[in-house]
Amino acid sequence: MGEVKxxxxxxxxxxxxxxxxVITTTTSxxxxxxxxxxxxxxxxxxxxxxxxxxxxxxxxxGVEMIATGCAHYDTDRFGIIPRNSPRQADVxxxxxxxxxxxxxxxxxxxxxxxxxxxxxxxxxxxxSGGPFYESxxxxxxxxxIFPIDVYIPGxxxxxxxxxxxFVELQEKxxxxxxxxxxY
Amino acid sequence: MDVTEILKSxxxxxxxxxxxxxxxxxxxxxxYVDKEKAKEVCQYLKxxxxxxxxxxxxxxxxIKRNELEVVYHIASYDHPVVLMxxxxxxxxxxxxxxxxxxxxxxNWYERETYELxxxxxxxxxxxxPLVLPEDMLGEWPLRKDYEGxxxxxxxxxx
Numbered sequence: 292m293g294e295v296k297x298x299x300x301x302x303x304x305x306x307x308x309x310x311x312x313v314i315t316t317t318t319s320x321x322x323x324x325x326x327x328x329x330x331x332x333x334x335x336x337x338x339x340x341x342x343x344x345x346x347x348x349x350x351x352x353g354v355e356m357i358a359t360g361c362a363h364y365d366t367d368r369f370g371i372i373p374r375n376s377p378r379q380a381d382v383x384x385x386x387x388x389x390x391x392x393x394x395x396x397x398x399x400x401x402x403x404x405x406x407x408x409x410x411x412x413x414x415x416x417x418x419s420g421g422p423f424y425e426s427x428x429x430x431x432x433x434x435x436i437f438p439i440d441v442y443i444p445g446x447x448x449x450x451x452x453x454x455x456x457f458v459e460l461q462e463k464x465x466x467x468x469x470x471x472x473x474y
Numbered sequence: 475m476d477v478t479e480i481l482k483s484x485x486x487x488x489x490x491x492x493x494x495x496x497x498x499x500x501x502x503x504x505x506y507v508d509k510e511k512a513k514e515v516c517q518y519l520k521x522x523x524x525x526x527x528x529x530x531x532x533x534x535x536x537i538k539r540n541e542l543e544v545v546y547h548i549a550s551y552d553h554p555v556v557l558m559x560x561x562x563x564x565x566x567x568x569x570x571x572x573x574x575x576x577x578x579x580x581n582w583y584e585r586e587t588y589e590l591x592x593x594x595x596x597x598x599x600x601x602x603p604l605v606l607p608e609d610m611l612g613e614w615p616l617r618k619d620y621e622g623x624x625x626x627x628x629x630x631x632x
Contacts, residue, residue, distance in 0.1 A: 392607040425624035427615045428606060432629055 326474055331467070338381070338407060339464040340370040342457060345380035347400060350387025352414035352447040359450040371457050377403040382460070384453075385437065388416040388423050389430045401437060409464075409471040410437045411456055415446045438470040475553045477503050480523055487518055504558040509544075512561050513571040516546070520576055524552040528573075531583035533591035535565075537618040542568045544593055548577075563593065572598040590616040 325331055348356055360366055360373035374380045377400045389397060401410075412433065415421035423429045433439070440463055443456040463469040475483075477497045484505065485492050491511035497503045507515050519525040529547035536543065546559040561570055572595040573580045582604055584595045589603040592614040603611055613622060 390607075391610065392605065420628065425626065425628060427613075427620070427622045427625055428610070429625075431625060431627050 331474070335464050335467060339461040341372075342370060342382050342409070342460065343372045343374045343380050344382040344384055344411075345377050345400070345404070346373045346375055347377075347383065348386055349389070349393070350414070350416060350447075352386035352416070355447045355450055355453060356384055356386045356413065359453045364450045364454060366454065366457070369454075369457060369461070377401075378405065380404055381407065382409050382411060382457075383437075384411045384413050385417040385433060385439075386413045386447075388421065389433055390428050391430055392428075394430050394436070398436070407471045409460060409469060410439045411441045411443065411453075411460065412437075412439045413443045413453060413456070414448060415444060418442050418444060421446060440469050440471065475523070475555075476500065477555050480553070480555055480557070481505070483523060484515070484519070487522075488515055491515060501554050502556055502558070504560070507559050507561050509561040509563055509570050512544075512546075512559070513573050513576060515559065516548070516573045516576045519548055519557070523550070525550045525557060527551060528577035528580055528583075529556070531573075531580055531587055533587045533593050533616070535591065535616065535618045537565075540565045542591060542593060544568075544570055544587065546573070568593045569596055570594075571596050572601075574598060590614065592617065 325334070344356075344360075346357065346360065348354065357373075358364065360371075366372070371382075377383075381404070383401055383404060385397070401408075412418055416423060417433055420426065420429055420431060425431075430436070441456045441460050443452050445452055448456075460469070464471075467474050477500055481495045481497060481503055485495050488507075488511060491508040492515070493506045493508075495503070495505040525548045527549045529549050530545075532545050534543045534545060542563045542565050544561050544563060547556060548559060549556045563570060568591070570593065572584055574584065574595075575597075581599065584598055585601060585604040587593050588595060588598075588601055589606045589611065592612075595601060602608075606615070614620060615622065
């Protein structure tokens with residue numbers, strides 16, 4: 292059940308397509324109906340238990356991210372599986388400083404991910420710049436570029452902290468408070 | 475060959491180009507080189523004095539003297555000496571001959587020195603920015619009069 296962006300059509304167009312005696316509907320109308328019903332709870336339950344994240348390490352936090360995906364911390368028990376392709380992933384973890392040169396590549400990866408998708412900001416570098424705060428070559432205010440749901444402070448955060456961040460993201464999706472979907 | 479013999483050979487070959495040649499210790503030596511002769515001196519060091527290993531190329535900005543300096547650290551596998559060669563360049567048009575044809579690994583060092591200090595290496599095979607984005611070219615971030623640091627665009631999170 293992918294999110295389909297609602298096409299903005301003026302009301303006059305809808306009226307002209309209306310046939311008397313026949314109830315017409317659109318895909319986006321069905322999606323809007325589902326979002327307001329209890330069915331969305333079941334959909335979100337499925338989504339929160341299959342948060343596949345993209346293996347895209349950007350700094351030393353990336354090592355912790357890979358360690359979290361490995362057998363010792365075993366994120367599979369939460370349904371969180373590392374994926375190598377952005378087209379198979381639901382969660383992008385910004386795991387390090389974003390330089391001005393790397394930002395276009397990161398945006399491209401984000402655009403390649405199919406909706407619904409979420410972002411986790413991991414580590415001090417991605418939250419505020421960390422040791423590279425006020426540097427000439429890093430991007431400031433990353434939260435204005437990506438809709439970040441969970442911030443995980445630490446330099447770098449331990450795998451347990453990343454797991455906690457995933458659990459918080461699951462709670463947000465369950466409560467329909469995440470920024471990845473419009474409810 | 476020890477450090478005094480190396481310096482003697484160098485100043486004997488290039489009496490006008492090499493100046494202020496001093497030995498800091500038994501393993502470290504330094505010399506200023508004329509910017510026109512930098513490549514020839516490097517060629518001589520590699521061919522005649524067995525200085526095979528270029529450790530780094532970097533730049534220094536002496537804003538009070540209105541000069542940029544390009545610094546070459548060249549070491550040898552045969553005798554335990556690291557030679558620091560410096561070339562003074564005018565700050566408004568810093569240009570020096572590329573030494574990529576002598577030491578191939580100078581390629582990326584010179585590209586980085588170019589993007590950070592704006593020192594133009596003539597006859598470089600591929601002089602474009604190495605780690606900075608293309609649109610930052612011309613800002614020369616490591617010069618002392620660079621105004622982009624500290625970058626105060628970050629919102630106060632506290």
